Amino acid sequence: xxxxxxxxxxxxxxxxxxxxxxxxxxxxxxxxxxxxxxxxxxxxxxxxxxxxxxxxxxxxxxxxxxxxxxxxxxxxxxxxxxxxxxxxxxxxxxxxxxxxxxxxxxxxxxxxxxxxxxxxxxxxxxxxxxxxxxxxxxxxxxxxxxxxxxxxxxxxxxxxxxxxxxxxxxxxxxxxxxxxxxxxxxxxxxxxxxxxxxxxxxxxxxxxxxxxxxxxxxxxxxxxxxxxxxxxxxxxxxxxxxxxxxxxxxxxxxxxxxxxxxxxxxxxxxxxxxxxxxxxxxxxxxxxxxxxxxxxxxxxxxxxxxxxxxxxxxxxxxxxxxxxxxxxxxx
Amino acid sequence: xxxxxxxxxxxxxxxxxxxxxxxxxxxxxxxxxxxxxxxxxxxxxxxxxxxxxxxxxxxxxxxxxxxxxxxxxxxxxxxxxxxxxxxxxxxxxxxxxxxxxxxxxxxxxxxxxxxxxxxxxxxxxxxxxxxxxxxxxxxxxxxxxxxxxxxxxxxxxxxxxxxxxxxxxxxxxxxxxxxxxxxxxxxxxxxxxxxxxxxxxxxxxxxxxxxxxxxxxxxxxxxxxxxxxxxxxxxxxxxxxxxxxxxxxxxxxxxxxxxxxxxxxxxxxxxxxxxxxxxxxxxxxxxxxxxxxxxxxxxxxxxxxxxxxxxxxxxxxxxxxxxxxxxxxxxxxxxxxxxxxxxxxxxxxxxxxxxxxxxxxxxxxxxxxxxxxxxxxxxxxxxxxxxxxxxxxxxxxxxxxxxxxxxxxxxxxxxxxxxxxxxxxxxxxxxxxxxxxxxxxxxxxxxxxxxxxxxxxxxxxxxxxxxxxxxxxxxxxxxxxxxxxxxxxxxxxxxxxxx
Numbered sequence: 001x002x003x004x005x006x007x008x009x010x011x012x013x014x015x016x017x018x019x020x021x022x023x024x025x026x027x028x029x030x031x032x033x034x035x036x037x038x039x040x041x042x043x044x045x046x047x048x049x050x051x052x053x054x055x056x057x058x059x060x061x062x063x064x065x066x067x068x069x070x071x072x073x074x075x076x077x078x079x080x081x082x083x084x085x086x087x088x089x090x091x092x093x094x095x096x097x098x099x100x101x102x103x104x105x106x107x108x109x110x111x112x113x114x115x116x117x118x119x120x121x122x123x124x125x126x127x128x129x130x131x132x133x134x135x136x137x138x139x140x141x142x143x144x145x146x147x148x149x150x151x152x153x154x155x156x157x158x159x160x161x162x163x164x165x166x167x168x169x170x171x172x173x174x175x176x177x178x179x180x181x182x183x184x185x186x187x188x189x190x191x192x193x194x195x196x197x198x199x200x201x202x203x204x205x206x207x208x209x210x211x212x213x214x215x216x217x218x219x220x221x222x223x224x225x226x227x228x229x230x231x232x233x234x235x236x237x238x239x240x241x242x243x244x245x246x247x248x249x250x251x252x253x254x255x256x257x258x259x260x261x262x263x264x265x266x267x268x269x270x271x272x273x274x275x276x277x278x279x280x281x282x283x284x285x286x287x288x289x290x291x292x293x294x295x296x297x298x299x300x301x302x303x304x305x306x307x308x309x310x311x312x313x314x315x316x317x318x319x320x321x322x323x324x325x326x327x328x329x330x331x
Numbered sequence: 332x333x334x335x336x337x338x339x340x341x342x343x344x345x346x347x348x349x350x351x352x353x354x355x356x357x358x359x360x361x362x363x364x365x366x367x368x369x370x371x372x373x374x375x376x377x378x379x380x381x382x383x384x385x386x387x388x389x390x391x392x393x394x395x396x397x398x399x400x401x402x403x404x405x406x407x408x409x410x411x412x413x414x415x416x417x418x419x420x421x422x423x424x425x426x427x428x429x430x431x432x433x434x435x436x437x438x439x440x441x442x443x444x445x446x447x448x449x450x451x452x453x454x455x456x457x458x459x460x461x462x463x464x465x466x467x468x469x470x471x472x473x474x475x476x477x478x479x480x481x482x483x484x485x486x487x488x489x490x491x492x493x494x495x496x497x498x499x500x501x502x503x504x505x506x507x508x509x510x511x512x513x514x515x516x517x518x519x520x521x522x523x524x525x526x527x528x529x530x531x532x533x534x535x536x537x538x539x540x541x542x543x544x545x546x547x548x549x550x551x552x553x554x555x556x557x558x559x560x561x562x563x564x565x566x567x568x569x570x571x572x573x574x575x576x577x578x579x580x581x582x583x584x585x586x587x588x589x590x591x592x593x594x595x596x597x598x599x600x601x602x603x604x605x606x607x608x609x610x611x612x613x614x615x616x617x618x619x620x621x622x623x624x625x626x627x628x629x630x631x632x633x634x635x636x637x638x639x640x641x642x643x644x645x646x647x648x649x650x651x652x653x654x655x656x657x658x659x660x661x662x663x664x665x666x667x668x669x670x671x672x673x674x675x676x677x678x679x680x681x682x683x684x685x686x687x688x689x690x691x692x693x694x695x696x697x698x699x700x701x702x703x704x705x706x707x708x709x710x711x712x713x714x715x716x717x718x719x720x721x722x723x724x725x726x727x728x729x730x731x732x733x734x735x736x737x738x739x740x741x742x743x744x745x746x747x748x749x750x751x752x753x754x755x756x757x758x759x760x761x762x763x764x765x766x767x768x769x770x771x772x773x774x775x776x777x778x779x780x781x782x783x784x785x786x787x788x789x790x791x792x793x794x795x796x797x798x799x800x801x802x803x804x805x806x807x808x809x810x811x812x813x814x815x816x817x818x819x820x821x822x823x824x825x826x827x828x829x830x
Contacts, residue, residue, distance in 0.1 A: 043659065049377065050666055057381045073374070075739075077515060077532030084529055111515065111522065111532075157788045163517055189787050190518055192780070195655040195662065199599055202653065205474030206788060218654045218674035225677060295672050 030271035032067040032094055039097035041082030043075040047212075048098040050296065051125065051260050055280075058288045064279055069096075078102055078166070080112040087114045092265040093272035096122065100260045101167050104316050108323055109165050116312045120268040123280045124261035124303035124311060126293060130171040130232040131213040131244065135201055136225050143230045143250045146208060147179040154185045156207040161194035161215075165328035168194075171232060171256045172210040174322050175247060178254035183325040201226065212258055214297025217241055232256035237299070259301060259315075261308055277304050334461055341688030344389055345696055350689070353394040354697045359704060361401020366409055366712075367734065371418060372402040376663040380670060388671040389689035395664055396647070396690055397697050400452060403603065403643045404701045407444040407636055412437060412715055413727050415546035417734065419537055419773050420603030420639035423611040425545060426766065427624060427631030434627050437716055438568040441709045443629055444636045445702055446573075447585045451637030452698040454589040455596070455644035460691050464680065466597050467652040473598050475784035476795050480805035481598070482778040485605045486771055487809040488612040491816045492624075493764040503758070504767035510535055511775025518783050530743040537773055539744050542731040543751025544758065544765045550724050551756040568713040571706070581633035584614045592638030596645020599657030603642040604773050608766075610638035612812075644694065651675050651687055 038056055040049040049071075056069035074082035079102050089095050099116075107115035132143065140146045150156055160168030169190070173183040191197040194211040201209045202225045209226075213233075217240045219226050228244040231237055234255050236246060247254050262280065264273065283289055284300050293300065303311055323329040344350060364375045376395055383391035406421040411428035424444060431440035473481070486504055493500030513524045514534030525531035573581075588610035595606035614634040615624040624631045649657045654676030656662035668675055673683050680687055718726065735748045758765055789795035797803045 043373070046662075053377070053380060054670070057384065073377075075533065077529060080532055081529055113529075155790045163515075164519055187787065189784050191784070192517065193656075193662070195665075196599065199471050199649065199653065199655045200474055203471035203474050205476075218669065218676050221678065223678050223681075292670060295670055 030093070030269065030275050032065065032272075032275070034094055035068045035070050036065075037072055037095045038069045039072050039074050039082050039086060039095070041074055041076075041079035041097055041099075043073055047100060047260065048079075049073060051098045054289075054292050054296070055125070055262075055283065058283055058286060058292060059279070061288050062283070062286045064282055064286075077111065078106045078163070080106060080114075083112055083114045083119075086265055087118055090266040091268065093268055095265040096262050096276070097264075098260065099263045101170075101258060101315070101319070103263070104312065104319050105166050105170065105323075108316070108320055109328060116263070116316065118266055120264040120266060120273060121305050121308040121312060122262040122264050122268075122273055122276045123305060124259055124301055124308045125280060125284070126260055126298040127301040128215075128258040128260070128298060129213045129237065130168070130175075130210055130256045130258065131216050131241075132172075132175075132229045132231075133198065133201060133209045133211060133216060133219075133226045134207070134229060135204060136227050138207075138227065140208070140227075140229060142245070143179070143247065143252060146229060147176075147181065149207075150176070150186070151179075151181060154181075155187050157187045157189045158208045158210060159189045159191050159197040159200055159206040160210045161191055161197050161212075163190050164188060165323060165326065166190075167258060168210045169326070170319060170322050171258075173326055174256060175232070175252060175254050177322075177325065178247070178252045183322060184327060198226065212297075213237060213241055217297050220244075239294075239297070241297075257301070259311075260298075261303070273305050337684070337688050338460060338692060340684070341690075341692030342695075344685055344689035345393065345692035350390055350393050350693060351696065353390050354397050354693050355700055357394040357397020358401035358404070358697045358700050361398040361403075362405035362701065362704060362708075364398065365402035365405025365407075365417065367417065371660075371738075372399050373659045373663055375402065376660060376667070380663070380667045383667055384670055386671070388668065388673045388683065389686045391671050392664070392668060392673075392686055392690050393693040395667060396694065399660055399664070400640065400643045400694065400697065401701060403640055404445075404448045404452070404705065406639075407448070407632075408441065408712060409730070411440045411444060411632070412713065413546055413730065414549045415727065415731060415734070416541050417538070418603075419541075420607055420642065421635070422541060422545075422604070422766070422769055422773075423607040423635035424632060424639075426611065426635075427626070427628050429549075430625070430627035431629070431632065432713075432716060436569045436627065437713045438571045438709055439573065439629070440632050441713060442571040442573065442706065443581060443632045445705045445709070447581065447588075447633040447636040448640040449698050449702045450585050451589040451592055451640035452644060452701070453695065454586070454637075455593040455641035456691060456694045456698070458590075458593050459644050459647060459694075463648050463652050466648045467677070469594075470597050470599060470649045470653065470655075470657075472801065474799075475781040475788060476799050476802045477805070478598075478777060478781035479785055480796065480802040480809070481605065482774045482781065484805045484809040484812070485608055485774055486767070486778070487813045489608050489770045490767045491812050492612050492615060493767060495762055495764075497813075497817065497820075499763045500767045503763050503765070504771040507768040507771025508775040508778070510540065510768075511772045512779070517776070517780055528743075530741060534776075535747060535772075536738065536744070537769070538738055539735050539747050540751050540772055541769055542734055543748045544755030544768065546727055546731050547748065547752030548755025548759055548765070550727050551752055552759055553720070553724060555756070568710055568716065571709055577629055581630055584610075584618075584630045584634040585637040587613065588634040588638040589641045592641030593645040595638075596642030596657075597648045599646075599649050599655060602646050602657060603639045604770070606638040606642035606645075607635035608770055610634040616812075647690075651679060651690075652677065654679070 038052050040052040042048045052071045056071050103116050106112045134140045162168045169188045176186045177183045194215045197209045200206050230247045231244050406418045407424045410416040410421045410425035414425050414429040416422040416425050428440045490500040490504050591610050592606035596602035611634050614630050615621045646657050649655045650661045656665045735744050
């Protein structure tokens with residue numbers, strides 16, 4: 001049962017993971033025989049792309065793997081095009097892709113033929129959180145102010161950077177439920193990205209914005225035109241966001257994770273999954289990774305393959321209930 | 332004087348030998364990337380992030396900015412020589428650039444493009460330096476309603492260009508908007524007109540349509556004309572030199588379009604494309620010889636080229652002063668800056684003056700490099716036109732296919748390319764202008780999304796479009812740009828019938 005113990009080891013004692021790998025060298029261990037195709041199911045520049053490129057770079061820089069990780073962009077359909085491509089490559093141990101909540105949400109909305117159960121979960125890597133922003137000169141000082149206004153006048157617009165039924169919308173709709181509103185009563189305005197939504201907030205075209213905390217951190221601080229009312233994490237975040245209270249602190253029992261992880265082709269051999277799990281756990285311990293994720297506002301949230309699989313199933317359940325409330329569930 | 336001191340400080344950074352090397356490497360790589368359709372600045376920049384990671388932030392941004400404006404600078408080449416615009420910002424350049432090349436004036440067209448790009452780039456850097464912080468207010472003042480009005484203006488401006496038939500222009504524009512609707516609807520997540528095909532989920536890319544209805548249609552048209560066996564005229568390149576009167580002619584258009592381009596570039600969204608089309612149609616309207624636009628008028632090359640380069644610099648305003656990327660390309664730049672530990676935003680000028688002023692100063696140097704680099708290359712690149720026609724046509728075909736395939740690795744897109752080639756041929760044979768179709772395709776998404784967003788914010792109240800002063804004025808100009816040519820043709824008809 002070396003497999004099982006190794007996995008537990010990685011979860012319980014992350015810093016020991018590197019050690020675990022070196023001690024578990026044995027005859028049946030799998031190593032890649034050619035370069036690994038690491039797919040970002042989107043165009044260059046987005047969250048998936050950044051994850052893929054940052055991971056590839058750190059692994060290469062720290063010489064963690066013998067073979068290189070080649071970043072490949074397969075844009076289209078909010079990920080669906082790439083998923084369809086990977087799904088055809090069953091059993092290929094050299095094919096990975098970056099994943100995050102859309103892996104659950106897009107299939108739930110009926111826009112992909114494949115869902116997370118069609119692929120091999122490898123590991124959850126890190127997470128970001130949602131943040132509620134208003135203009136610096138706005139009258140809303142905290143979430144209570146904002147939701148009082150929203151209950152009064154539900155036509156007030158809340159902008160986000162993703163399509164209805166996608167991450168930002170689910171996140172703010174869930175919060176609205178926690179605040180005692182109907183999830184579907186939020187006038188959610190989808191913009192083409194978080195930056196676009198924030199520009200519109202600065203220009204006074206919309207009332208509030210829901211976005212990623214990592215993305216917003218550069219916009220906050222001294223001289224900022226925006227104010228953050230709350231983050232969706234369980235505890236306060238560090239750095240430039242230390243001043244921002246959580247939803248829970250303000251009496252809203254709701255948290256939301258924008259997790260990111262890695263999945264592989266369907267039916268990937270057990271040994272390969274094990275190899276990648278260990279490799280990524282090791283990567284998370286390097287200084288180069290530390291530095292990069294601090295810059296990008298990422299918070300490590302490692303889970304191994306089994307834990308990640310369970311987590312994905314839970315997410316699917318949670319998201320389906322919000323989507324049903326919103327009336328956006330595939331019939 | 333403050334700006335002057337800051338600029339000197341910036342030059343202190345940009346003139347460090349290593350940074351000069353980076354500017355040069357950036358603009359050189361950019362020029363090459365710009366010449367090849369399908370290899371846009373976005374992917375090039377994304378590939379460079381790992382390289383720049385270990386650099387000083389100012390050096391990293393100097394290098395990447397060089398690639399970006401270098402690509403816009405070089406982008407005109409394929410538009411002029413092959414009628415194959417690789418990026419949306421250079422579509423307008425092909426309207427007069429390609430006819431000039433066919434008349435044996437390729438060298439001159441390329442030289443004008445280079446000079447105009449240089450002026451556009453340099454003028455806009457001056458603006459960037461002097462008024463960037465003020466302009467951030469302009470950028471945010473454009474909400475969904477204002478964007479809708481701007482897109483309407485962009486469309487009417489180009490429709491009104493089609494002098495033969497306004498109706499045919501409108502038909503082409505409507506078809507363009509219809510093509511832009513294909514794919515997943517951003518507002519609701521619904522699939523529209525995808526016929527269950529996974530390849531259509533993300534819509535049809537601009538490049539596929541542009542290369543199809545411009546370049547491929549041209550190839551088909553030449554084949555149809557049976558020009559296959561003819562030898563190309565000798566000295567097809569022509570002289571690079573501009574006469575004094577030519578310089579005088581393009582001075583006005585270049586100046587006006589540089590300013591116009593810069594301001595449209597500041598607006599997040601379709602800056603370079605709108606800028607170049609507006610510049611082109613403005614000059615056509617103003618010019619006394621407006622009816623020769625589209626037939627190889629030098630002003631028709633100068634205006635869009637100055638505008639698109641100016642817009643490229645303009646797009647750095649929201650990026651550097653607000654920390655908000657206005658396009659895919661600047662989004663990648665933002666990502667790279669974050670990785671290097673620089674937070675672009677209102678505080679950047681104070682926190683990292685080295686990055687801001689270093690990059691501004693490097694843009695002056697980069698534009699000079701681009702001019703010096705591109706001018707001697709023109710005769711070499713333009714030699715492509717000396718090829719025998721059968722070879723040239725095959726080359727264009729391959730060029731288009733590599734461009735499309737290299738972008739998406741999708742065979743489906745190659746079939747679409749072929750399809751749009753035939754559509755383009757049909758449009759040519761029946762006298763439908765291609766420009767409104769392509770512009771409508773580019774702007775269609777923003778047009779629709781901003782309209783729906785504006786209505787969602789206003790609670791379905793259509794007066795939102797005329798309540799806002801910016802939106803109202805843009806819509807009035809749009810109405811005039813359609814109405815005036817109509818009145819003019821009416822009057823001409825009356826004059827003709829009176830005679």
